[in-house]
Amino acid sequence: MTHDDTTPPEGVRLPGGPVRELSTEPLVAAHPGMTCPWALAERVSRSPEGALVSRKTALGRGWQDMSAAAFRTHVREVAAGLVAAGLQPGDAVGIMARTSYEWTLMDFAAWEAGLVVVPVYETSSAEQVQWILTDSDVRLLLVENRAMEVMVDSIKASQPHLAHLTVLCTEREALPSLVAAGRSVEAAELDRRSAALTSDTLATVVYTSGTTGRPKGAELTHGNLVHLCVNACAHVPEVLGGPDVRILLFLPLAHVLGRFLEIAVVCSQAGVLGHAPDVRNLVPDLESFQPTAVLAVPRVFEKIYNAADARAVGTRQKVFRLAAKTAIAYSRALDTAKGPSPTLRAQHAAFNRLVFARLRSVLGGRVRYVVSGGGPLGERLGHFYRGAGVNVLEGYGLTETMGPCTVNLPGTTRIGTVGIPLPGCSVRLAEDAEILVRGIGTFRGYHDDPQATAAALTRDGWLATGDLGSIEEGGFLRITGRKKEIIVTAGGKNVAPSLLEDRLRGHPLVSQVLVVGDNRPCIGALICLDAEMLPQWLHNHGLEEMDVAQAARDIRVRSALERAVTRANQAVSRAESIRTFSVLPTDFTVANGLLTPSLKVRREEAHRRFASEIDELYARPLSA
Incomplete structure (x- = not known):
């Protein structure tokens, strides 16, 4: 697609006159039973023996697939343990850990038991943890290691109102103990709890990691989570469709973007999800897992670029920098009517063999798409990666929108923009160019904070994002800054x-x-x-x-x-x-x-x- 193409992508409505609003209709209609347990059960019904999760082997040198049916069995075993622990439907459970199989397991187990999940960053301070546990009234908290357990126990000791809080540690065999306790719970009780959920039921309270003030808990329903993910799978089948989709999750699952990806893989036709808890091992994990798409925040892509530049010495560094300039120029030329010149094409082909192929191998060798979100990637890096043969799809979203509400598409991309609205999402520009969003992923409000909710949401459901933007010809949203910045x-x-x-x-x-x-x-x-x-x-x-x-x-x-x-x-x-x-x-x-x-x-x-x-x-x- 060129910059001169003013035809809106299919499904996007552009009003006459200056463009101030974009809207895309859902591809998949919602229904009241669209919940996280429903999504997992649907995946099992589509392909019970097909792989859904891949876990690192004991020695960490390979990956072992787990079928959708086996994963759901494990989920229901842990869910039964949560019921045996005395947790009632609607109670809040917290997870404080790095990205891991155990987190995804606990997420879906809690939902199967009719509970509300509250994610907590493992890097959170004691003060932040105390506020989140208190504000959301968490009844049970799963922590990753003994250090986290000690911190939370010290918080409990100083906060009498947290006396009811149960802390389980995965290092202390917390999940096996839950499974053992759950053997006394009948399957019919789990069926009753999951059947009682609807798309309007609260699924999770995600606390913003905002740059100012005390974190606010964004309430997201099962419908927010699942309806958006189902439509995203239909919207970008090149990324989430097909029989060979493999997604390695290394984003924090306490971040809504990681959570979106986790649920989207479950909603996909045959996607396989892996977890990389330690970013220090990310390169070997990418090489061994061989993902077909990589989703990350811009800083990850900056680090990959900077590392490649810093590790090239002398003549090799000159070659890399010339290759980078060529990649950027080649990508920019793709957006012109004439396209890259014969000379530029020849230079690009040469550097593809010398430099770009090695860069793609760092991402695992099979990556077809890179999805960037959580902040602006910038045109420089966007053009560099596309010119190096990695298709960059930049998107935009917030905690309050359950992740992405706009994204560039494989066949309709404009570098430097964050694309078009996802199905079921709308974008509007206020008079001062503030971006307002509304749609199927938009949260229902901040937990126990009606004043903050009223300040963020208009009466007709538009969320004031605080970001500034413009809408370009063709219906592409560009982020131009942040009001407070x-x-x-x-x-x-x-x-x-x-x-x-x-x-x-x-x-x-x-x-x-x-x-x-x-x-x-x-x-x-x-x-x-x-x-x-x-x-x-x-x-x-x-x-x-x-x-x-x-x-x-x-x-x-x-x-x-x-x-x-x-x-x-x-x-x-x-x-x-x-x-x-x-x-x-x-x-x-x-x-x-x-x-x-x-x-x-x-x-x-x-x-x-x-x-x-x-x-x-x-x-x-x-x-x-």
Whole structure:
């Protein structure tokens, strides 16, 4: 599809005049019985002996398939244990763990028993865990290891109202003990509980990992979860259809995007789901599992690109960077009427053998599509991956929309946009260009917080996202910034920081960036170095070993970053360009509270913590 094609994709309605609203009709109609237990039972009825889950073998060198029927049997055994534990329909159970088979098992077991699941990030602080457990009134919490168990027990000891909370630890054989206890529960009780569920029944309360304030619990129904996933499978059969679909899940299952993928594979015709709990082993896991599609947040794709650049030395690095430029140019040319020139095609073919094939092998060798969500990927990376032979489908969604509400399609993609609405979803632009969404995945409100619900949802069900956007010809949504993040300089210039931050993170040395300048004379930036990439970069440039704090003060490192800033500034006007920056001796991480679990910068916290460093930016002479 070219940029000149103004024909809307099939199913998208475009009103006359300037486009302010997009709407796509559902491909699969909803019904009251559309619940998570129904979805699993349907998958079993379609292919009882076909693989649904693949688990790493004991030695971690291979994968062993589990049939849909076997998985459902395990689910019902654990569900019976939850019933035996005294949990009543509608009670809340929590899961605090890394991405794992056990999480998916517990999710579906809780739903089979008529319970509500509350996910908790394993990286959450004690204060966050206490708030979530208290606010949602969790009755039973499954934790992954002894350290988590000790933390939760200490919270219980100081909070008498949590005395009812039962903590089970997978390291202590929690799931086998549930299975053993559940043998006294009749199957008819599980059937009764699951039959009592409807698509309007609350399925999960997902607490936002927002960049500001206390987390709010978004209430999502069984219909939100399943109806959206069923329609997504019908909407992108190239990704979720067919007999050979394999999805390796390494996103946190506490994040709604990971949860969406988990349920979508169950709703698919024959998809197989694997779990990768440790991202440090992600590359070998991808190579051995061989997924057909990879879904991740933008930072993962940035890290893959930066690692490839940093590990190339000397002439090889020059070759990689020329290949990257060729990939981007080739992808951009695909969006023109003439397409790539014969010379560009020849260069692309050469680099396909030398560079791009190796990059695809890092993703497992069989990847047909890469799906990016949870934040803006940026045109640079989007064109790079597509030019390297990996089809990038960027989408957009929130916790409150059960994951994606728009996505680019394999045959209808415009790099730099987040695509068109999924079936059953609508997008509208407010007068100030704020994006409003409504549809089958939209949550019913925040848990026990009517004031926050009223502030987020209009009376007719439109969700105010806080994101700014535009609708391009052909019905493609483009994210242009976030209302709360727009910087207004002292000169009155409005600046969206994401473009500059995206381009700077493309440098191998850079981990995170905070662009600042509100009520200041110009735009500035705080730059964090990537501790993983630093040793390789120093070696490649013939420099001695140093830690991050030393590198932050090194004039040679700063010179390299000055060049990166100059390149980033080429994408914006003079008034929007970075004219002063500092290199921090530390990084923004989830552990230190400067990143959300979905790897977004907590801007208010970063501004507060580095207030003196920001002041210092503007106390020094500014670049010309």
